[in-house]
Amino acid sequence: MNVENIQELTSLEEWRDVWKRSMDSPVLVFKHSTSCMISARAFKQLKAFQKEGRVDCYMVKVIENRTVSEKIAKDTDVQHKSPQIFLIDQQQIIWNTSHWMITKKRLEKVVPS
Numbered sequence: 780m781n782v783e784n785i786q787e788l789t790s791l792e793e794w795r796d797v798w799k800r801s802m803d804s805p806v807l808v809f810k811h812s813t814s815c816m817i818s819a820r821a822f823k824q825l826k827a828f829q830k831e832g833r834v835d836c837y838m839v840k841v842i843e844n845r846t847v848s849e850k851i852a853k854d855t856d857v858q859h860k861s862p863q864i865f866l867i868d869q870q871q872i873i874w875n876t877s878h879w880m881i882t883k884k885r886l887e888k889v890v891p892s
Contacts, residue, residue, distance in 0.1 A: 818862035821881035
């Protein structure tokens with residue numbers, strides 16, 4: 780699924796590919812709870828930001844793909860929250876935030892142009 784240039788991660792293999800891809804260029808990874816209104820708002824903010832296409836962006840639906848979500852928490856060593864977003868470069872978490880802090884304005888400030 781590709782929503783506004785946001786690719787959905789549904790398997791551990793896809794996550795591993797994104798994790799490896801971060802060695803070449805930064806990526807954004809968004810953990811989305813499809814049953815949460817705060818997450819819906821954060822996703823709307825991400826979609827508005829991603830129209831600019833500044834960075835490869837990925838999303839994992841945490842309820843539907845719990846295994847992928849848990850693996851991301853383990854690999855990044857960042858406790859799971861949702862909604863939650865990571866800017867990853869060279870397999871390092873450059874920036875992350877969650878809930879109401881996920882805004883288009885913040886993304887514009889932290890993601891390289």
